[in-house]
Amino acid sequence: MNLKGALSQLNIMRQCRRHNLSLWQCPQFLFVVMGIIIIGVAVSTYFIGTLFVEDPGIIALIVLVSTAVLIVISSIITNSFERLAEANRMKSEFISVVSHQLRSPLSNIKWAIDLLMSGRLGPIRETQTDYFKILKENNNRMKELVNDLLVVSKIDQKILPIVKKNFSLREITEGMIEGFRPFAYASNVEVKLEAEENLPDVFGDPSQIMLVVENLLDNAIRYIREKGEILIKLEKIEKTVRFHIRDTGVGIPQPDQKYIFQKFFRSENALKYQTQGSGLGLYIAKAIVEKSGGTIGFESEEGRGSVFWFTLPISS
Amino acid sequence: MKKILFIEDEFALQKTLGDVLHQEGYEMISALDGETGLRLAKSAKPDVILLDLILPRVHGFTVLKQLKEDEETKAIPVIVLTNLEEMGDINRAIELGATTYLVKAQYSLEEVLEKVKKVLSLPK
Numbered sequence: 001m002n003l004k005g006a007l008s009q010l011n012i013m014r015q016c017r018r019h020n021l022s023l024w025q026c027p028q029f030l031f032v033v034m035g036i037i038i039i040g041v042a043v044s045t046y047f048i049g050t051l052f053v054e055d056p057g058i059i060a061l062i063v064l065v066s067t068a069v070l071i072v073i074s075s076i077i078t079n080s081f082e083r084l085a086e087a088n089r090m091k092s093e094f095i096s097v098v099s100h101q102l103r104s105p106l107s108n109i110k111w112a113i114d115l116l117m118s119g120r121l122g123p124i125r126e127t128q129t130d131y132f133k134i135l136k137e138n139n140n141r142m143k144e145l146v147n148d149l150l151v152v153s154k155i156d157q158k159i160l161p162i163v164k165k166n167f168s169l170r171e172i173t174e175g176m177i178e179g180f181r182p183f184a185y186a187s188n189v190e191v192k193l194e195a196e197e198n199l200p201d202v203f204g205d206p207s208q209i210m211l212v213v214e215n216l217l218d219n220a221i222r223y224i225r226e227k228g229e230i231l232i233k234l235e236k237i238e239k240t241v242r243f244h245i246r247d248t249g250v251g252i253p254q255p256d257q258k259y260i261f262q263k264f265f266r267s268e269n270a271l272k273y274q275t276q277g278s279g280l281g282l283y284i285a286k287a288i289v290e291k292s293g294g295t296i297g298f299e300s301e302e303g304r305g306s307v308f309w310f311t312l313p314i315s316s
Numbered sequence: 317m318k319k320i321l322f323i324e325d326e327f328a329l330q331k332t333l334g335d336v337l338h339q340e341g342y343e344m345i346s347a348l349d350g351e352t353g354l355r356l357a358k359s360a361k362p363d364v365i366l367l368d369l370i371l372p373r374v375h376g377f378t379v380l381k382q383l384k385e386d387e388e389t390k391a392i393p394v395i396v397l398t399n400l401e402e403m404g405d406i407n408r409a410i411e412l413g414a415t416t417y418l419v420k421a422q423y424s425l426e427e428v429l430e431k432v433k434k435v436l437s438l439p440k
Contacts, residue, residue, distance in 0.1 A: 103399045104399055107329070107421050108329055110424070111425045112332050114424050115425055143421060
């Protein structure tokens with residue numbers, strides 16, 4: 001196996017490509033090169049040292065040259081990290097600016113559609129109503145995407161506001177199920193809730209946790225084919241309340257499972273069954289749950305369905 | 317007829333919300349920047365002011381601060397109507413004396429109309 005083959009085995013090639021850096025600017029690769037040089041220098045110094053015991057100048061020269069090479073490589077690594085950090089900062093800034101700039105025209109469109117649909121400007125013909133609905137729904141989709149992008153940019157900049165207080169996870173879940181009822185009905189999905197009696201309140205940011213429940217429920221419904229069932233369970237486990245949602249959907253293929261909480265990641269079979277989606281919902285859910293002091297996880301089997309769960313600390 | 321001053325640089329919003337409020341029987345006065353808004357608040361004496369925050373010439377927060385510092389305008393209720401939704405901005409506007417804070421993306425046109433009516437019905 002050559003060096004390239006070995007590197008791709010270690011995923012270094014893929015990581016360098018993902019960062020859009022050439023091999024000689026890629027920190028991961030340069031660390032490997034540094035490691036090889038250090039080992040090489042140590043071994044050769046030992047052998048040369050045993051051969052030229054009487055001339056320590058040679059050994060000093062070897063150490064000097066190799067140190068110089070290592071310093072040069074280290075400075076390239078530092079530069080590369082700076083470039084990556086700068087690219088990341090610019091990307092977050094770009095998302096934030098674009099999202100903010102998109103919000104105003106989206107609000108303008110929304111209000112113009114509201115006005116047209118209200119009938120204030122004259123009666124609407126029945127044949128026009130469906131088209132107004134299309135405009136409104138698509139405007140909503142764009143608005144939701146922009147909102148998700150804004151949340152992501154706040155998560156990346158570590159400025160997502162979390163205002164914690166005591167609240168009932170059961171109430172939020174019930175409200176969300178109610179809100180999703182038309183979508184679930186249209187998708188032939190039955191949503192059931194099993195909540196433990198006397199479930200204690202949890203401590204977290206209710207408006208952000210609503211976003212988590214919304215994302216998990218939306219995914220569960222969206223990835224059920226033809227018809228199916230969703231079971232949500234709420235139970236107290238030690239000092240936490242656990243939200244648990246099981247669906248009979250398409251499931252997540254094993255190789256994709258480790259990427260499922262990554263930003264913009266969409267599993268191959270998610271794309272196959274459902275073209276809509278930004279790949280941000282689970283990334284946002286994970287960030288919110290962890291920032292609220294909870295944990296999130298899942299188990300999934302392709303073709304059989306998935307179980308997603310998260311926990312939140314019980315209010316003190 | 318009650319007068320509403322709408323300080324908003326987006327012409328599209330001036331048109332849609334302005335048309336609806338006009339239809340509802342209010343007299344609409346519009347300003348497309350903060351400076352004009354401040355001047356019209358003094359000269360036209362509106363019953364309520366709808367104020368955007370990101371405005372050309374004078375920022376919405378400065379407009380709000382000056383409105384509330386001026387004896388002639390400080391009693392006029394101000395409804396902030398913006399797309400900024402950070403808690404910091406909301407708290408700042410309320411501290412400066414805004415009556416209500418509405419995030420445009422979260423409200424429909426009818427809901428905004430209801431809020432305006434509600435503020436106008438409050439005792440002075």
